[in-house]
Each structure stands twice: as structure tokens, then as C-alpha cells.
Amino acid sequence: MGFLITFEGPDGSGKSTQIKRLYERLQTQGYDAYLTREPGGTAISEEIRGLLHDLNHREMAPRAEILLYSAARAQLVQQVIRPHLAAGGIVLCDRYYDSTLAYQGYGHGLDLDTLRRITEFATEGLRPDLTLLLDLDAAAGLARRQTGGVEWNRLDDYALAFHQRVRAGYLALAAAEPQRWVTFDALQDKAELAAGIQQLVLARLAQLPAAALTQPQSA
Numbered sequence: 001m002g003f004l005i006t007f008e009g010p011d012g013s014g015k016s017t018q019i020k021r022l023y024e025r026l027q028t029q030g031y032d033a034y035l036t037r038e039p040g041g042t043a044i045s046e047e048i049r050g051l052l053h054d055l056n057h058r059e060m061a062p063r064a065e066i067l068l069y070s071a072a073r074a075q076l077v078q079q080v081i082r083p084h085l086a087a088g089g090i091v092l093c094d095r096y097y098d099s100t101l102a103y104q105g106y107g108h109g110l111d112l113d114t115l116r117r118i119t120e121f122a123t124e125g126l127r128p129d130l131t132l133l134l135d136l137d138a139a140a141g142l143a144r145r146q147t148g149g150v151e152w153n154r155l156d157d158y159a160l161a162f163h164q165r166v167r168a169g170y171l172a173l174a175a176a177e178p179q180r181w182v183t184f185d186a187l188q189d190k191a192e193l194a195a196g197i198q199q200l201v202l203a204r205l206a207q208l209p210a211a212a213l214t215q216p217q218s219a
């Protein structure tokens with residue numbers, strides 16, 4: 001039941017803008033869509049986000065970081081995502097467990113199988129139906145963030161090399177599960193990117209059996 005779409009990409013890839021545009025389009029089409037983000041999306045998860053992004057917490061150990069992301073995720077899945085999917089809704093999530101695999105796994109070099117087990121526990125095995133990767137070169141992503149007026153956070157302090165590993169990680173994840181992932185060039189014109197994403201998602205939704213989703217109000 002329902003349909004879970006996640007957006008992934010390096011920092012500065014424009015995910016948040018694009019997911020919002022998709023959300024608005026789905027609503028216009030009459031779909032029951034819900035937009036959320038990671039880490040965050042519930043009161044508890046937003047508090048954990050505050051801890052993770054606090055510039056005073058530079059000493060945070062990578063294992064502590066994983067468990068905090070996973071705790072925020074577990075709460076979001078149980079409190080928000082599963083109930084919406086169970087009601088036949090579409091959930092759009094700005095980042096999900098692939099961010100943990102890309103950042104903590106490929107980025108920090110933590111064991112991917114261990115991360116997958118932690119993730120499986122946190123989400124009770126809830127996988128996205130579709131994952132959109134907004135891909136761009138790590139240097140371009142960091143440059144965009146710095147000039148975009150976005151608040152600099154603790155995570156942005158990591159070296160460029162880290163972001164390059166993250167990007168390579170995303171590409172590897174996408175290549176390993178091509179039926180779930182669709183990769184877009186994040187540097188293309190914003191309106192064209194939005195149109196491409198909307199076209200893809202609307203086509204996928206149209207293929208679903210009628211019972212999978214609350215049908216659009218206009219249908």
C-alpha cells in the first residue's frame with residue numbers, strides 16, 4: 001500500500017527545492033501526498049537533527065552519529081511514514097537510509113553490512129519504492145551551498161574528499177539497484193529538472209494498481 005519516494009544527493013544538489021516542487025505538483029493532481037525530511041519530520045526527530053547539526057558537537061563519534069540518524073529515522077518511519085503508506089498515501093522523503101550508506105558508509109568508511117543491519121532494524125525493513133538521485137560533482141555541490149546563503153552546518157566542514165566518496169557511493173548504490181533508482185543531472189536547468197522528475201513520477205504512479213493508492217480526487 002502507498003508509495004514511498006525518496007530523494008538523495010550530495011549537499012547542494014537542490015533536492016529540497018525539487019522535492020517541494022514534486023510535492024506541489026502531486027497535490028495539484030489531486031494525489032494524497034505527504035512531504036517530510038531526514039533527519040527530522042517528527043518532534044523527536046527534529047530534536048535529534050538539532051544535536052546532529054550543532055556546531056559545538058565536533059567531537060561526535062561516527063558510531064554515535066549513525067545511531068542518532070537511525071533513531072530519528074525509526075521515529076519518523078513509525079510515527080509518520082508507515083501510517084501514511086497504510087492509508088494509501090504517497091510519501092516524499094528528503095533523504096532516507098541511503099544517506100547513511102552514502103555518508104557514513106562510503107564517506108566515513110564504516111562497514112556497509114553493519115549499516116544495513118542497523119537500518120533494517122530502524123525501519124523494520126521499509127524500503128523506498130522509488131529513489132531519485134540528484135547527482136552532481138562534489139566540488140560543484142559545495143560551491144553551490146556556500147553561495148546559496150544556506151546556513152553552514154557541522155557536516156559541511158568535512159573535506160572535499162569526503163564528499164567525493166559520498167558521490168561515488170551514491171552512484172554505486174544506484175548501479176546496484178537500477179529498478180529502484182533513477183539518476184538526474186542536478187546541474188541542468190531547474191525547471192527542466194522539475195519537469196523531468198514530475199514526468200517520471202506521474203508515469204510510475206499511473207502504472208500502480210488502483211488499490212495501491214488513494215485515487216486522485218479529480219479521478
Ligand code: TYD
Binds near residue numbers: 097
Ligand atoms: P541538511 O541540512 O538536511 O542538508 P541537505 O540539504 O544537504 O539535505 O543536512 C543533512 C546532512 O546530514 C547532510 O550533510 C547529509 C547528512 N546525513 C548523513 O550523513 N547521514 C544520514 O543518514 C542522513 C539522513 C543525513
